[in-house]
Every structure is written in C-alpha cells, then in structure tokens.
Amino acid sequence: MGKGQFSGKVALVTGGGSGIGRSASLLFARDGARVAVADINDSGSEETVRMVEQSGGKAFVVHADVSKAADVEAMVRATVKRFGRLDFAFNNAGIGGKGVTTVEHTEEDFDRTIAINVKGVWLGMKYEIPQMLEQGGGAIVNTSSIRGVGAFPRLAAYVASKHAVLGLTKVAALEYGKLGIRVNAVCPGVTVTPANERFWAQSPREKEDRIKIQPVGRFGQPDEIAAAAVWLCSDKASYVNGHGMIVDGGFVAK
C-alpha cells in the first residue's frame, strides 16, 4: 500500500495512455492511490502502468472507448473488481478539432467529437457516481479546455464539446455535492501533449504562432494540468465544487 494523502484510495483516469492523463496517473500513484489507466490506446496505457510500477505504485490497464456505454460500464466494473473501490475519477479522454470552419465540419467529425468529449464524460459519470455513492463519496474531475470558456475559430465541434463539459460538470456538482461527491473540471490552455506535438510536427509555423500569443511565453506541461486535477480530487479542495479551474498561463485573462 502506498504512502501519501491518497493511501488506500483508487483513481480511474481516462485518456491515461498519454499526455495529461498519464501525468495524472503518475501523480495519483505518487500520493498513494492505486490507478486504473483507461484508454483506447493499450500500448500507451501499458507504458503508463509500467511508469507507475517503476515508481513503486500500483496500476492496471483498462481498454475503453469512452463513447461506448458498455466499455465505460466495464471500465468501472474492472476497477472495482481489481482494486475494490473507486474514489477519484478523472474523465479526461478527448479528441481535438480538425481546424475547419463551421460550414466545412463534416457530420461524422462533429458526431465523433461530441461522442467522445461530451458523451464520454457523461458516461464516465453515469457509471462512476453510483459506485461512489455506495461508498459514501468521491471526487470527479472532467477535462474541459480554455475552449470551454471562450471560442476559437475553426473549432466549432471542439468548442461546443468543451463548453458542454462545463455544463455537465456543474449539473452533476449540484446533484451529487450533497451526497459527498464533488465534481469539478480543469480547463487547460495549450499543453505540450503527444497529440499536439504530432500536430506541430506537421505545422511548425502553427506552433510558433501559438507560442507568441501565450502570456507566459510558453505552453503548459502535462504535469501542470494534472497537478490541478489531482488537487481538485484531494480533501484540500473540500469546498471546491462545480468549478472549472483554468490552467492556461493567463491565456483567457486576455
């Protein structure tokens, strides 16, 4: 059993195979939680689990497409079966935008963005919350974005999906806060994730242009976003509920 503030606790992280989700898995484990690493990308999850184990923690891989109810239900079941309980859920899996105008969006892309980013978060909560209620409480953090509080051209489906995550978060916070489950969101700014790095490798100028508009002159690191998500799950955030914590180096303050 790990030491730390989450000793004896169990965390579930979707999108745990890379980026912010991987960082959060490591931070949960560092503070003593056992971690279910869920992702559609099993090799990424396996690597995350290996990293957790290397640092002396406990974790296991759950294959899940968060837009499928059966997968999400199974993911929660697998977590409880393996570790006996579920205290924290970080519903973080998501996909980015295609960079096309509202008119150019295809129905397929729009549906897929909403399915993963919105329905995926809802399904996560749908199956996590009953387990937490049974245990008497828990904490959930959903990943929104700075695009959840402000718009950006050529990202219609993504912006809509991340706004919706904040709405879902607030409703659940009001519904279950009294029953011991706090529900919050993190709103990351542009972060150095593998997904963004792949995108920037193809468009280096895009990366330069984006950096120029960051008040701090740099992008966020996955650890910096994960630190906020993990803190929100901790008892130290006992009066924080229904909040979208913006972790963006000041981007939306502009």
Next chain:
Amino acid sequence: MPSQSAAKVALVTGGASGIGRATALRFACDGASVVVADINANGGHEAVGMIERDGGQALFVQADVAKAADADGMVRAAVQRFGRLDVAFNNAGIVSAGVTTDALLEDDLDRTFAVNVKGVWLGMKYAIPQMLAQGGGAIVNTSSIRGLVSYGIQSAYSVSKDAVIGLTRVAALEYASQGVRINTICPGIIRTPGNVNYWKHFPQAEQDWLKLIPLRRYGTPEEIAEAVAWLCSDQASFVHGHAMLVDVGTTAE
C-alpha cells in the same frame, strides 16, 4: 513532496481574523515566515502568537491597506525582517451596507472601494517590485462570488469584488512572463468571525443565507486557506489570472 513554501516569506493582509488568519497559519504550517498585516492590532498579535506557539516565525504590521504609506511599509517590514517576499495574499476587505443602490451612502461606497480595490492595487504595487527583484513570486487577491453574481443588494461590495478580478487579470498578464503569478480567490459564504458576529445580531440571516447555497453548508476559513496555499505553491505554476471559485457550487446554479 517538499514543504510547499519552505523558507519562503508570505504577507497576508486582513491576517488578524477569518480567512486571512487561517491562511497565515496555513502558510506558517508549510514553513513560511509570515507577515500578518491588519488594521486590527489585537487580532494581528493573536495570530502571530498562534504561529509562534506552533514554532513558526511571524511579524505583525499594523496597516490600513487603503493608505499607500501603510502598504509600502508592510512590504518593507517583510523584507527588513525576513529578507524577502515570495507570497502576498491581498485579502483585507470590508462589506458595504446591505442596502439598495438608491440608499447607498457616498462615504460607504468610497471606503469600500478604498479598502477592497485600492487596497488590493496598493498591495500589488509594492509587492511586485520586490518579487521582480527576486525573480518571481505569487500573489492571490481576495474577490468573492459576489464579484461574479449579484444578490440584488449591496452594490458597492459587489462592484468592488468584480474590480478585484479585473485588477488581477491585468496584473497577471503584465507580469506573467516575469515569474510573478497573480490569481484571485472567490470564496462563497464562509463561517468567518465577521459573519458569525452578524448572525448573532440577526439570527434569521444564518438560516436565510444558507438557502443561497445549494449544498446548504457554509465554508470554513481553513477551506479557503487550502485553496490559497495551493495557488501560491509551485503546483500551480501554469495558473495565471484565474478567478478560482471556492463556493461548493453556489454559483454553478
């Protein structure tokens, strides 16, 4: 994890009571030396005594944050006594009369703005140069959920707390690339000594205000202190210009 503010120096205005005192104690608990600034000397000395009894280091400085000389003096005192300034929590504030706009007195509005807005600006004006000289620091200013939503009364207070969010955003952008992080905390309704005292005189208010909170639970000063401590820690390294709600969902509705 190392102690979050080990060997650091923190300044807390309004540190004599309530959220300020709880935060001063929280910083000290992490190993920081704390300057407790307040207009209230008795409460301030008491807070310093509590920190010292726990083995911490603290200094009381009497200051009216609305006065430039006092704000300058409290920062100078911190540096003179403890050698540096890493964290400033500009938290001192007052409430205006609970009246409608037409009944609000000019003096009340002026004083509310002087303490809640000018006081926060003065705090930043004198703390920031010291932090820049050291290569960085973290500042948290106290706004309120009332800076975001209105309860249809007490306009001077609401507007002053809205202004704190604005001041914070501007300053955050100005110094973001120079290592000074500046954020706002927006507490919900908290069981502070000020509110408890008010409820003694108006017991019905304690029941009525609770109805404004969907979860029907007042916050504690310690719960706000935890959020402030986190915002001031290195864990929040990418959090700039944020208005952090600590209101158990009161404004989510």
